[in-house]
Amino acid sequence: MSFNAQFPLLSNCTYLNTASSGILSTSILEWRKSHDEDFFHHGSDFRLEQRSFLQDVREHVAGFFHSKVENTFLVQNMSLGFNTFLDGLATDHKFLLVTSDYPSVNYPVESRGFNCEYALADESLEQHILDKVKTFKPTILAISLVQYANGIQVDLNFIKTLKEDYPDLLIVGDGTQFCGIGSFNFETSGLDVLISSGYKWMLSGYGNGFVLLKDQACRLLYQKRINYSLPTEIFLKDRSMLSLCFEPGHLDTFNFGTLKQAILNFESIGMDVIQQRLQSIGRLAKKALTDRGLLSNTVAARELHSTIFNISTHPELTQRLQEANIIVTPRGEGLRLCFHFYNTEEDLEKLLSVLDKN
Numbered sequence: 001m002s003f004n005a006q007f008p009l010l011s012n013c014t015y016l017n018t019a020s021s022g023i024l025s026t027s028i029l030e031w032r033k034s035h036d037e038d039f040f041h042h043g044s045d046f047r048l049e050q051r052s053f054l055q056d057v058r059e060h061v062a063g064f065f066h067s068k069v070e071n072t073f074l075v076q077n078m079s080l081g082f083n084t085f086l087d088g089l090a091t092d093h094k095f096l097l098v099t100s101d102y103p104s105v106n107y108p109v110e111s112r113g114f115n116c117e118y119a120l121a122d123e124s125l126e127q128h129i130l131d132k133v134k135t136f137k138p139t140i141l142a143i144s145l146v147q148y149a150n151g152i153q154v155d156l157n158f159i160k161t162l163k164e165d166y167p168d169l170l171i172v173g174d175g176t177q178f179c180g181i182g183s184f185n186f187e188t189s190g191l192d193v194l195i196s197s198g199y200k201w202m203l204s205g206y207g208n209g210f211v212l213l214k215d216q217a218c219r220l221l222y223q224k225r226i227n228y229s230l231p232t233e234i235f236l237k238d239r240s241m242l243s244l245c246f247e248p249g250h251l252d253t254f255n256f257g258t259l260k261q262a263i264l265n266f267e268s269i270g271m272d273v274i275q276q277r278l279q280s281i282g283r284l285a286k287k288a289l290t291d292r293g294l295l296s297n298t299v300a301a302r303e304l305h306s307t308i309f310n311i312s313t314h315p316e317l318t319q320r321l322q323e324a325n326i327i328v329t330p331r332g333e334g335l336r337l338c339f340h341f342y343n344t345e346e347d348l349e350k351l352l353s354v355l356d357k358n
Helices: 026-047 050-065 078-087 103-111 125-136 156-165 241-246 253-269 271-291 297-301 315-323 345-355
Strands: 072-075 094-098 115-119 140-144 170-174 193-197 209-213 308-312 329-331 334-338
Touching (some): 026 253, 050 072, 050 209, 078 170, 078 193, 078 209, 078 241, 125 156, 253 271, 271 297
Parallel strands (some): 094 115, 170 193
Antiparallel strands (some): 072 209
């Protein structure tokens, strides 16, 4: 199955860089053109239906991830959503973080002065988390579901069991490198909070993301505001306290409409198809890169892994990849490359042919 017609960029390069930025489809480009043409021709009248438009986006996000609509919020990016979440917490929470996690996860927690300890992100990540939960007794675990630099993916079955064994532990997931790689049921998962940007694996461009909360998390947020009256202006009617916190001011129908269109595209392809394609090419890529000694021992030793890989490199290899028009990104001491559903075994073979040159 080829997706080059939907994503013409794929005909011009070997794109192994979704972990940095997803790409736009032709259908989304056409929708975005139509959206702005409507705005161009109608001005303020264009925004008359924005309330129902944005509610429809929330409903599509909630349906896609199986969350409650009333606990689904639209945010411009993961960082904004996570910072808003943190600002709503009491200051005495104890956080368990992961070493070398995305700075947008760890820094906001650390810089607010929360008591923090760390689990090592190696081949025994889940065991390290469990050990720290037992000894440190955190009230919140905040973790990227897929580590941005090397693609280590936490076992969601472990997360679910952890929540069952420690029901008072609030588990917060950054889904920016996770959402869009397969089916996910938020309500039945072990997560209490899922926050994600849309511009990577969701393929929805920049300026959109979402926050999903379970009721337990909602009850912990912005407790000092509960006794204050909500605004009574008609344009703010039916707004909850949390929606005013996570969605202050106007929301851009261009960006969030793109998120809805991306979800519709995913649904038309089928998340089962996407998941199967990623599992297949992920296995092939991991084996090929492991056989060549290009992956760290940590990644090679883990059974569960995403389709993000960080390979050892040298200046000559970087130049050869550029000459072959293979798009990757430097991360740490290596090169990060990744595969989405639109990548093929031919893409992998082209990569390997460059890697195998002396």
